Amino acid sequence: MAAPVSACPACDAAALAETTAGRGFAGNGGEGKRIMLSLPTAHCAACIVGVEGGLATQPGVRSARVNLTLKRATVEADEDVEPQALADYLTSIGFEAYELDAGALSATATDKRSKDLLMRLGVAFFGMMNVMLLSVAVWSGASDATRDMFHWVSAGIALPIVAFSAQPFFISAWSALRVKRLNMDVPISLAILLASGMSVYEVMNHGENAYFDAAISLTMFLLAGRYLDQRTRAVARSAAEELAALEVPRAHRLTGEGEEVVPVAELRVGDVVRVTPGNRVPVDGMVETGESEVDRSLLTGESLPVFAGPGMMLNAGEANLTGPLTLRVAAAGKDSSLHRMADLVAIAETARNKYTSLADKAAAIYAPVVHLVALAAFVVWLVITGGDVRHALNIAVAVLIITCPCALGLAVPAVTTAASGRLFKRGMLLKSATAMERLAEVDHVVFDKTGTLTEGNPTPDNLSDHTDADMAVAVALAQGSSHPLARAIAGQAGVVPAPVSAVREVPGHGIEALWQGQEVRLGRAEWVGANQIGRTATYLKIGKRPAVAFTFTDALREGADEAVAALTAAGYGVTLVSGDAEAAVRDVAHRLGITDYRAGMLPEGKVAVLETLAAHGKRVLMVGDGLNDTAALAAAHVSISPASALEAARVVSDIVMLGKSLAPLPDTLATAKKATRRIKENFGVAVVYNAVSIPLALIGLATPLSAALAMSTSSIIVSLNALRLRAK
Amino acid sequence: MNVLVFLIPVSIFLGMLGLVLFVWTMKRGQYDDPEGAAQRILSGQWDDKPADE
Numbered sequence: 001m002a003a004p005v006s007a008c009p010a011c012d013a014a015a016l017a018e019t020t021a022g023r024g025f026a027g028n029g030g031e032g033k034r035i036m037l038s039l040p041t042a043h044c045a046a047c048i049v050g051v052e053g054g055l056a057t058q059p060g061v062r063s064a065r066v067n068l069t070l071k072r073a074t075v076e077a078d079e080d081v082e083p084q085a086l087a088d089y090l091t092s093i094g095f096e097a098y099e100l101d102a103g104a105l106s107a108t109a110t111d112k113r114s115k116d117l118l119m120r121l122g123v124a125f126f127g128m129m130n131v132m133l134l135s136v137a138v139w140s141g142a143s144d145a146t147r148d149m150f151h152w153v154s155a156g157i158a159l160p161i162v163a164f165s166a167q168p169f170f171i172s173a174w175s176a177l178r179v180k181r182l183n184m185d186v187p188i189s190l191a192i193l194l195a196s197g198m199s200v201y202e203v204m205n206h207g208e209n210a211y212f213d214a215a216i217s218l219t220m221f222l223l224a225g226r227y228l229d230q231r232t233r234a235v236a237r238s239a240a241e242e243l244a245a246l247e248v249p250r251a252h253r254l255t256g257e258g259e260e261v262v263p264v265a266e267l268r269v270g271d272v273v274r275v276t277p278g279n280r281v282p283v284d285g286m287v288e289t290g291e292s293e294v295d296r297s298l299l300t301g302e303s304l305p306v307f308a309g310p311g312m313m314l315n316a317g318e319a320n321l322t323g324p325l326t327l328r329v330a331a332a333g334k335d336s337s338l339h340r341m342a343d344l345v346a347i348a349e350t351a352r353n354k355y356t357s358l359a360d361k362a363a364a365i366y367a368p369v370v371h372l373v374a375l376a377a378f379v380v381w382l383v384i385t386g387g388d389v390r391h392a393l394n395i396a397v398a399v400l401i402i403t404c405p406c407a408l409g410l411a412v413p414a415v416t417t418a419a420s421g422r423l424f425k426r427g428m429l430l431k432s433a434t435a436m437e438r439l440a441e442v443d444h445v446v447f448d449k450t451g452t453l454t455e456g457n458p459t460p461d462n463l464s465d466h467t468d469a470d471m472a473v474a475v476a477l478a479q480g481s482s483h484p485l486a487r488a489i490a491g492q493a494g495v496v497p498a499p500v501s502a503v504r505e506v507p508g509h510g511i512e513a514l515w516q517g518q519e520v521r522l523g524r525a526e527w528v529g530a531n532q533i534g535r536t537a538t539y540l541k542i543g544k545r546p547a548v549a550f551t552f553t554d555a556l557r558e559g560a561d562e563a564v565a566a567l568t569a570a571g572y573g574v575t576l577v578s579g580d581a582e583a584a585v586r587d588v589a590h591r592l593g594i595t596d597y598r599a600g601m602l603p604e605g606k607v608a609v610l611e612t613l614a615a616h617g618k619r620v621l622m623v624g625d626g627l628n629d630t631a632a633l634a635a636a637h638v639s640i641s642p643a644s645a646l647e648a649a650r651v652v653s654d655i656v657m658l659g660k661s662l663a664p665l666p667d668t669l670a671t672a673k674k675a676t677r678r679i680k681e682n683f684g685v686a687v688v689y690n691a692v693s694i695p696l697a698l699i700g701l702a703t704p705l706s707a708a709l710a711m712s713t714s715s716i717i718v719s720l721n722a723l724r725l726r727a728k
Numbered sequence: 729m730n731v732l733v734f735l736i737p738v739s740i741f742l743g744m745l746g747l748v749l750f751v752w753t754m755k756r757g758q759y760d761d762p763e764g765a766a767q768r769i770l771s772g773q774w775d776d777k778p779a780d781e
Contacts (some may be wrong), residue, residue, distance in 0.1 A: 045770035068764030
């Protein structure tokens with residue numbers, strides 16, 4: 001690896017910083033630290049090179065490695081490197097990047113489990129190939145001593161490998177049996193154990209048929225299914241952990257000596273924290289000093305910022321817009337409103353009906369049937385042959401092997417892997433195992449407005465109503481503030497700002513300045529002395545002239561119109577529910593062509609809408625991002641939230657949309673439908689296969705060769721059918 | 729048939745070799761990022777030597 005940091009000023013600075021800066025991150029002391037960055041849009045070789053190369057140019061970065069599978073970069077850096085600075089830098093060179101909380105991304109048990117399965121799978125594959133080679137010799141006609149020798153060599157390879165590789169099945173079967181239940185792993189374990197045991201017995205008695213290859217390929221195919229399943233879930237889970245780690249919870253606490261950065265978890269009631277403009281309020285608290293405006297859209301769906309001054313209560317999750325505020329913490333951690341909401345959601349989730357997946361339904365039928373058929377075969381042949389236990393047992397084993405749920409074991413994981421891989425490429429992250437199947441049943445989509453259908457970024461819509469002089473003054477004033485409305489005005493190209501002097505921002509109110517000897521103001525209605533109009537607006541007052549209003553509409557989220565149009569065209573019902581005011585909701589609904597919309601909804605109201613729809617037999621997909629949506633997200637049949645949503649909303653959602661655009665939504669639904677169809681087709685293949693092979697096994701025609709052929713063919717058909725999903 | 733006396737051990741040895749190599753690649757974390765590995769061969773940049781673990 002090329003050592004990226006040889007630029008000496010950086011080394012010196014880093015060394016200096018390490019000695020002077022006493023504050024250390026938890027971790028490797030002065031050794032430097034590991035920073036994790038999320039890269040939701042990275043997808044190609046150029047991205048890898050760009051990100052790694054870009055990070056290497058940053059001072060203090062020792063090495064950077066991109067993991068494209070997890071869409072994550074791991075950076076080894078000096079102690080003083082600010083993760084946020086690296087993320088900002090990457091974003092500035094065109095790679096969307098977010099800081100992750102490395103502590104929350106502990107090396108996971110999930111990860112270990114996938115590795116463990118992969119190891120067992122590899123070992124089983126090695127065994128299968130070698131035993132198959134020997135078996136081919138037997139099938140080609142080796143006889144007598146040669147056959148016995150080949151069988152013994154097979155046994156020597158197969159038995160230890162089965163003992164190692166099939167452990168996950170044995171363990172799972174045993175834990176099911178202990179609580180007197182049957183799961184898919186019971187017939188699997190039984191088949192593997194009986195096939196191995198029977199074969200050893202046969203070989204000792206110079207028998208003709210040994211099923212070592214069957215036992216081991218059974219293990220290998222089923223492990224493949226298990227591994228695919230695990231990997232799909234591992235990717236989803238690690239990404240979910242990543243989302244949780246996205247909100248690095250830190251607060252600026254004011255102490256007697258100054259200011260310190262502490263984890264939010266360490267805040268106590270009565271502490272004083274500072275919230276700078278542009279940041280989220282970390283805890284519930286009362287404003288002590290400062291005036292500002294706060295954006296509550298994530299909590300309530302209101303798109304208009306609210307004034308905040310001393311004595312006002314703020315809730316965790318609100319965004320501070322204009323002026324610095326100091327807050328006295330009123331509730332922290334478990335008592336804060338965010339947490340209380342999360343608790344409510346947890347209750348809603350447990351109340352949510354347990355959904356039985358197709359695989360579980362299949363297993364519930366399959367396991368008892370297989371056991372009964374094998375037992376029946378044993379008893380019937382015992383009677384027919386007049387007590388030949390060896391022959392009867394041979395038939396029963398053949399039945400168990402040939403009904404092997406290879407196809408069944410691969411039917412679901414192969415499809416979900418292919419489908420969730422395809423969805424992940426489009427930025428849709430499936431968190432729940434049954435999300436795909438529930439998504440396929442959806443026939444109605446309910447959207448939230450602020451932050452979901454819209455970006456939550458205002459854009460001015462009546463600029464042409466203003467004179468050039470007004471525009472010039474407005475832009476000049478707007479440049480003095482970082483308020484979102486002001487930034488939207490200041491961003492207007494082609495306007496030359498008027499020469500203003502003595503620009504002063506009054507946090508929470510607006511900006512004022514002097515222009516041609518007159519006082520000019522841009523800000524809230526009551527402050528400039530204008531009549532409030534019922535829309536998102538800011539007001540400009542020049543001297544004694546009546547104020548004029550700049551109105552704003554919330555820009556639609558990228559792909560929102562396509563998504564709604566495609567959903568309507570595909571026959572889905574579309575409803576818009578929002579906590580925002582009637583006018584704003586109506587406006588968005590009209591722009592998107594949604595006829596069914598409800599404004600001013602409280603969280604309970606949203607749930608009620610969903611319940612009414614469900615009572616009419618609709619299966620509802622809820623798409624929302626705010627805290628006020630969480631209950632609805634939990635109540636819906638299946639739910640999606642954007643990555644920008646609050647953590648509580650993402651936690652209850654089945655699917656998280658990593659990208660900005662809503663455009664992949666209709667395709668997600670289509671893919672889910674297709675995937676469910678493939679799963680059913682695969683079950684069909686398995687049923688047909690069993691319908692043909694079980695009678696053959698029952699009448700004693702199944703040989704080790706035919707078992708091996710049937711097993712492999714059905715598994716391959718099922719996997720290829722699943723792969724069709726990736727096409728297009 | 730005497731040839732089997734050599735061929736069977738040879739084939740088993742080769743198989744074991746494959747298994748050992750697999751275990752080695754596994755332990756070295758070569759399956760951690762299949763997607764990235766697939767894309768990296770397209771990049772014009774390469775390392776002089778493997779990273780020091």
